[in-house]
Amino acid sequence: MKFAIAVFAPAHAPSSRRALLFAQAALAAGHEIVRLFFYQDGVHSASGNIVAPQDELDVAAQWRTFVSDNGLDAVVCIAAALRRGVLNEEEAKRYQRDAANLPAPWELSGLGQLHEAAQLADRLVSFGGQ
Amino acid sequence: MAKSMLIVSRQAPWSGPGPREALDIALAGGAFDLPLAMLFLDDGALQLLPSQQPAHLQQKNLSANLQALPMFGVDELFVCSTSLKERGLENAELALDVDRLDAEGITALIDRFDLVVTL
């Protein structure tokens, strides 16, 4: 079966970790993840600037590894990201900001990608809040 | 055939980017001609109050954007009647043309959509 997974919370929120574990379980069960879409505060789950304490979980890093290892389509909503200061190199240059903090494998795109994923998948599962 | 989506907006109008970002999901879907509906529930019902003056908060007028929904093909708009009543707005005139639903009506509404996003 095909899943679209949307994340609305930052890396330090329990729901971001929960989304990651759900996504991992979905792949482990042989399902496909059509797209990961990060919206609202979920854009922070894609930040490359998080410095997790040594003895704590680094969920943002785990997301990156999960996406890269599995070759997943991982999209961050550009409007939500700009508003929250999550920019890749291109946007940092465009808006003349000092720092880019959205690394690969994340891609910036629009809400159309969320809709497309929801249409293609068998299930859209969203994670957010706490 | 396209899957239908119900967007449930639960936050008060000036609580942050939430209401606008919920609306953006609807408008983006509408632009792709997807079958969509919006339900204003709990504090989301407050978005429908007319005569709001967000300029006092240096904010843009959300109402004006809500009016755009039918233009984007999103004309199935609902509000929870209990949410209105709880907030003393049972008899208030609303800024948008919406159908009022009670709990049972909302259960039935959720039931008939392929997808639901509640934010």
Place this chain on the structure above:
Amino acid sequence: MATLHVVSHSPFSDGRLNSCLRVLGSQDGLLLCGDAVHGLQKGSAAWDKLQQAATNGQLYALQEDASARAIQLDPQVKPVDYPGFVQLSLDFDKVNTWL
């Protein structure tokens, strides 16, 4: 269509669970995770409101959250792990998370 509702906020400080229960259909499922599992504490007002759903076999809890909080699950509440969560999302027609 049967919907799996997912709530992760504590019912003692947040209105999501209450709102969800008002619109929960007879065929729907309700998965409590995160702080929402505090609502499964016996003797709490929240548990009182969840009784009906529990008796109807509609109530699920994410096991890791109940265990972390040392909450004893009533036998009517069905614990799920992540593989179980994935399966549950497929057993129901759609998932509605109260974000």
